[in-house]
Amino acid sequence: MNSPHAKATARRLPPLNMLRAFEAAARCESVTLAAQELHVTQSAVSHQIKALETWLGVPLVQRSGRGLGLTAEGAAYLPSLRSAFDQMASATARVQRQPRGNTLSVNSMASLSAQWLIPQLASFCAEVPGVDVQLATTVSSTGFDPAAYDVSIRCFTDDELAALRQRAPWRDVELGAFLPNTLTPVCSPQVLAAQPPLLATADVLSRTLLHSRSTPLVWQDWLALAGLPAQQPRHLVTFDHAHLAVQAAVQGMGIALGNPLQLRDELASGLLHTPFPALSLCDRTNYWIMAPQATQNPHAVAFCAWLQRNGSLQEN
Structure with missing residues (x-):
């Protein structure tokens, strides 16, 4: 009763x-x-x-x-x-986690996971054999519990990070910057060579711009950086996540905004080109965030060190 x-x-x-x-x-x-x-x-x-x-x-x-x-x-x-x-969702993940000594739970944004983390994760598993990595993706960049996973990966501006550090759940976490989030237009060779030529920044407005709901303002910010007036492109296609927009760019659908540090393979192989590499948005940085209870987990410590090392290598 x-x-x-x-x-x-x-x-x-x-x-x-x-x-x-x-x-x-x-x-x-x-x-x-x-x-x-x-x-x-x-x-x-x-x-x-x-x-x-x-x-x-x-x-x-x-x-x-x-x-x-x-x-x-x-x-x-x-x-x-x-x-x-x-x-x-975070609380559910905490309940579901198995308290085994070889388990490492990681939470990351979908686009970083698809473009950067997953392609390189095998190298971490080779460095730390026997670890059971449990990777989850999420849609929220700031509204999450940093203690829900051993390590979380997020992309913040300096102001966003400063505000989060004032919250009680964030006061005992360890974190480190490891990969700048530099965004510049990327497109396939076919889109680059199409007529009219993609020579000046204003020419992007004659192409299809590939947009994402997860980063709703980045094209607007890049056009402002390029000194272009606020106007609608010839055509706009919108996806749920930024990595889907980049994948559509690989397929020749149009121009997306991508991070060259996360797209090294596509750029090196010629699947993508950066027509205006000098014009890049770079006000955000990717951080690893280690939960207070994970500081005693050697796998979590090794994973953060691996992120730091690999992110720094790609930046140089």
Whole structure:
């Protein structure tokens, strides 16, 4: 039997399925993509969002044709929901981790994992044989628990890192910068040679620009760096993650913004070119973040040293 105090402090929350449907659709800006992520039908996602709006008594989304936008209430609601789901995912990962001495849990952003970490991970496993690496990817760059994994990898500006270091969960972590996040246009040889020639920075606007929801402002920032007026490109294709935009660039779809330090193989083999290498955004750096409890884990210590060494080698 519940105590009167328990009843008084019980949380009043909408059903989880409603929240998951809205968060996924709002984050993906698409009911279709949300349905694919949640493995349900589009109508099920729409039904759950409508039910949530009824439960809350406020509209959350604006529907126009095939697009999906957020109302002011929906836009204000999304960041807290997204952070809450990230925290639940981190808590779940902590519970699932097996306390074995040879286990190393690593959490990284999807694009860095695909372009840089996974291609090189075999070298770490060769240096430290017998370690069981458990790699998880995430969508949140700042809203996560640094103690949820032995080592987390994130990309921050100096101001973002300074703000995070003021939070209580961050005060006992160890961290180190290991790889600059330098972004410059990258494209295939076919796109580079297409007419009109890609000679001046303004010429990028005549090509298809490959964009990602995970880095929504980078093209805008690069165009400003190049001194180009804010205007729409001839064509824009948007992906969920930056590494998917780069993969589309390899396939000749258009121009993406990529980190040459993470794309050495593609550049060396001629799959990609950097038409304007001198114009690069470089206000962010990748950091390894070691959880307080992982400082006694020799595998975590070795992994961070390996990141530091390999990142420094690529920078030089």
